[in-house]
Amino acid sequence: MRTTLLRGLAVAGASVAVAVALATPPAAAQVHGLDIHYVPTPTEVVSAMLDMAGVKPSDVVYDLGSGDGRIPIEAARQRGATGVGIELDPALVKLAKAGATQAGVQQRVRFARADIFKTDLSKATVVTLYLSPTTNLRLRDKLRRELAPGSRVVSHRFDMGDWTPDEERVVNGIHVFLWTIQPR
Numbered sequence: 001m002r003t004t005l006l007r008g009l010a011v012a013g014a015s016v017a018v019a020v021a022l023a024t025p026p027a028a029a030q031v032h033g034l035d036i037h038y039v040p041t042p043t044e045v046v047s048a049m050l051d052m053a054g055v056k057p058s059d060v061v062y063d064l065g066s067g068d069g070r071i072p073i074e075a076a077r078q079r080g081a082t083g084v085g086i087e088l089d090p091a092l093v094k095l096a097k098a099g100a101t102q103a104g105v106q107q108r109v110r111f112a113r114a115d116i117f118k119t120d121l122s123k124a125t126v127v128t129l130y131l132s133p134t135t136n137l138r139l140r141d142k143l144r145r146e147l148a149p150g151s152r153v154v155s156h157r158f159d160m161g162d163w164t165p166d167e168e169r170v171v172n173g174i175h176v177f178l179w180t181i182q183p184r
């Protein structure tokens with residue numbers, strides 16, 4: 001009787017474990033080192049970010065934490081620029097590569113599975129961000145050090161502390177900020 005009860009409990013426990021595992025989003029739960037989880041930028045905000053930065057075909061646009069790749073893909077598709085996405089989550093990198101192929105811009109866009117804090121940004125002429133207030137602050141020195149003067153930084157929703165923006169726009173209630181890297 002006691003053995004049957006214990007066996008019943010073990011089976012029930014295993015079923016709960018399977019149910020929890022199935023209910024957990026596969027990628028986000030397993031990726032270590034993420035500074036912020038995935039939330040996509042709405043399409044109209046993507047277009048505003050590219051517009052504010054004045055993205056043109058000669059630009060190299062790095063999206064730090066690129067999610068499904070929509071910003072680099074649109075930089076290539078709408079503006080003819082080169083797009084680079086840096087993303088820690090391998091499932092999102094895969095999705096972004098498929099998205100670039102689907103949009104027909106795979107020749108002008110690349111995605112790397114990497115930590116934004118360990119990636120060399122010196123080739124970027126435009127950097128786009130949708131991170132968090134603290135992550136933006138942690139990035140400031142790196143951006144100032146690695147980007148050439150005249151490079152633009154655009155951030156969806158979060159500012160850069162005491163950096164004064166060149167422009168701030170509100171798109172459907174969402175704040176977007178633009179800064180230009182000054183000569184050192």
Ligand SMILES: C[S@@+](CC[C@H](N)C(=O)[O-])C[C@H]1O[C@@H](n2cnc3c(N)ncnc32)[C@H](O)[C@@H]1O
Nearest residue numbers: 034035036038039040041065067088115116130
């Ligand atoms: C709020 S989402 C923004 C996604 C995309 N940039 C967009 O605007 O649609 C932030 C992304 O940053 C990624 N991320 C967080 N910390 C990271 C890190 N240290 N290095 C690389 N990617 C990171 C997350 O996986 C997530 O996809």
